[in-house]
Amino acid sequence: MSSWIRPFRGLIVVLVLSISTLTACTETQPVEEEPESQTEQPQDSEENASVEKEDEAPSEEESKESVKEKQPGEVDATVTNVVDGDTIDIKINSREERVRLLLVDTPETVHPDKPVQPFGPEASDYAKEMLSGKEVRFEYDGPKRDHYDRLLGYVWVDGENFNLQLLEKGLARYAYEYDPPYVHAASMKNAETRAKQQEKGIWSIDGYVTDEGFREDESSSVEETKASSPYEGSLPYDPQGPDRDCGDFSSQEAAQAFYEAAGGPAQDPHRLDGHDQDGLVCESL
Helix, strand or coil, rough: CCCCHHHHHHHHHHHHHHHHHHHHHHHHHHCCCHHHHHHHHHHHHHHHHHHHHHHHHCHHHHHHHHHHHHHCCEEEEEEEEEEEEEEEEEECCEEEEEEEEEEEECCCCCCCCCCCCCHHHHHHHHHHHHHHCCCEEECCCCEEECCCCCEEEEECCCEEEHHHHHHHHHCCCCCCCCCCCCCCCCHHHHHHHHHHHCCHHHHHHCCCCCCCEEEEEHHHHHHHHHHHCCCCCCCCCCCCCCCCCHHCCHHHHHHHHHHHHHCCCCCCCCCCCCCCCCCCCCCCC
């Protein structure tokens, strides 16, 4: 070694060690980089999930159609005529249709081969009072027509099931299950049971209601009452005699004459004019 280097030997050793240390530190501390795949993956997942949800979720219109398909047919209609307690005429979709009220049977008033039956006029009068000229909702349930080509269904007026109301008031029996099960069968049977327990209307006559309809010998009591009356005037009954209702008369004309002889329209002791008080009585006859 040259003599001039010897004094600097210690300094050279220190410099070499310092350089080696710095180099080692640089190699053991690599620069951290965020993987591109990790930063982009959440966005891709969210987009895929959103697409899947859009594909699976039904549109608002599809949801409404699904709900409608589960409901019996319902349409708006106008009552144009009341035939009797369980038969009416309606205007529906610009057409006149005859309707047989579903699951109910009221006593006869206009049957060509049967006499007027007890509580038939009351059922007819109630139907006229509640339905005449009314805007109603008609609900299909089961077969749409019977063998007479009449529409079958429920009539809803002012939010109430009129078919059920007939049963509730004892003006009809539950009958004619063409194609069960029916949507309102349970509630209507319950209404009939309540009326029967309280002996309302048709249930007030022992044995009058049968599985086939109504006992016809009860209808003959009207004629028997006429024959036993001591009244000798031209009218079928004494206007000043016992209380009469529309079921006692064979025609509207006969009832009207009786009503006027009894003091109508100023007085109506037999309450033949119903609730409308229009001077015309027993209009269902």
